[in-house]
Amino acid sequence: xxxxxxxxxxxTVGYGGVSAVRDVDxxxxxxxxxxxLGANGAGKTTTLLGLVGILPHTAGLVRCLGIESxxxxxxxxxxxxxxxxxxxxxxxxxxTVDEHFRLASRRSSRQRRDLVLEYxxxxxxxxGRRAALLSGGEQQMLxxxxxxxxxxxxxxxxxxxxxxAPIIVQQIxxxxxxxxxxxxxxxxLVEQHAQLALAASDRAMVLGRGEVVLEDDAASLLADQSxxxxxxxxGEEQR
Ligand SMILES: Nc1ncnc2c1ncn2[C@@H]1O[C@H](COP(=O)(O)OP(=O)(O)O)[C@@H](O)[C@H]1O
Ligand SMILES: [Mg+2]
Numbered sequence: 001x002x003x004x005x006x007x008x009x010x011x012t013v014g015y016g017g018v019s020a021v022r023d024v025d026x027x028x029x030x031x032x033x034x035x036x037l038g039a040n041g042a043g044k045t046t047t048l049l050g051l052v053g054i055l056p057h058t059a060g061l062v063r064c065l066g067i068e069s070x071x072x073x074x075x076x077x078x079x080x081x082x083x084x085x086x087x088x089x090x091x092x093x094x095x096t097v098d099e100h101f102r103l104a105s106r107r108s109s110r111q112r113r114d115l116v117l118e119y120x121x122x123x124x125x126x127x128g129r130r131a132a133l134l135s136g137g138e139q140q141m142l143x144x145x146x147x148x149x150x151x152x153x154x155x156x157x158x159x160x161x162x163x164x165a166p167i168i169v170q171q172i173x174x175x176x177x178x179x180x181x182x183x184x185x186x187x188x189l190v191e192q193h194a195q196l197a198l199a200a201s202d203r204a205m206v207l208g209r210g211e212v213v214l215e216d217d218a219a220s221l222l223a224d225q226s227x228x229x230x231x232x233x234x235g236e237e238q239r
Pocket of ligand 1 (some may be wrong): 015020036039040041042043044045046047
């Protein structure tokens with residue numbers, strides 16, 4: 001059995017005393033790609049933030065790489081190898097592509113940089129360009145490439161395709177999956193393009209109104225999409 005990287009049991013997270021996510025059980029293993037699906041406001045981002053302890057949990061247990069996630073532990077989690085790419089992509093508009101790499105690469109090697117650029121060759125021609133001048137897809141590639149420079153053991157990506165053409169997601173997701181298999185990295189994705197995400201995932205969970213309403217192998221969910229639609233629809237209907 002592959003190593004357990006993230007372990008959450010009964011995770012409950014909220015804002016100002018109101019729970020936005022309740023009783024979520026989630027496990028992520030080495031080499032696995034897990035996609036979190038669900039309608040807008042279902043609690044996907046809140047779940048991610050609870051998993052890495054940016055938001056405190058009010059009930060349940062959550063550990064990433066053996067470290068209990070809670071506020072104040074972000075630096076320790078990052079050092080242990082947990083990388084979160086937030087939905088704003090986590091890049092600095094004024095810095096060039098190369099400057100992003102150099103910031104990240106203080107803790108990584110030349111070989112790592114070359115490997116990452118092999119996965120994202122488009123960035124090679126953009127090294128001198130400021131991030132603000134990149135297209136949305138290029139910015140996303142930069143956000144991911146910069147995180148990969150640090151050889152994370154857990155990569156968490158929120159809404160990678162927000163505002164992007166699906167073609168970009170189609171190109172990027174398989175690369176992330178390859179790297180996960182190659183390096184035993186665990187990947188947790190939040191993604192709106194459900195079919196594309198499932199095609200590059202091992203498992204998926206659907207959240208509805210802050211609770212897990214469906215969980216299965218990605219292949220099974222792709223084969224019978226009515227279950228997925230029912231899960232989305234059910235989550236909406238109860239509003
Ligand atoms: N900063 C916040 N303060 C209060 N409520 C929030 C905040 N962020 C999100 N929420 C609420 O928590 C619920 C889940 O939101 P979120 O996790 O952002 O959903 P998703 O990422 O699935 O779209 C929503 O009802 C949303 O309105
Ligand atoms: Mg969100």
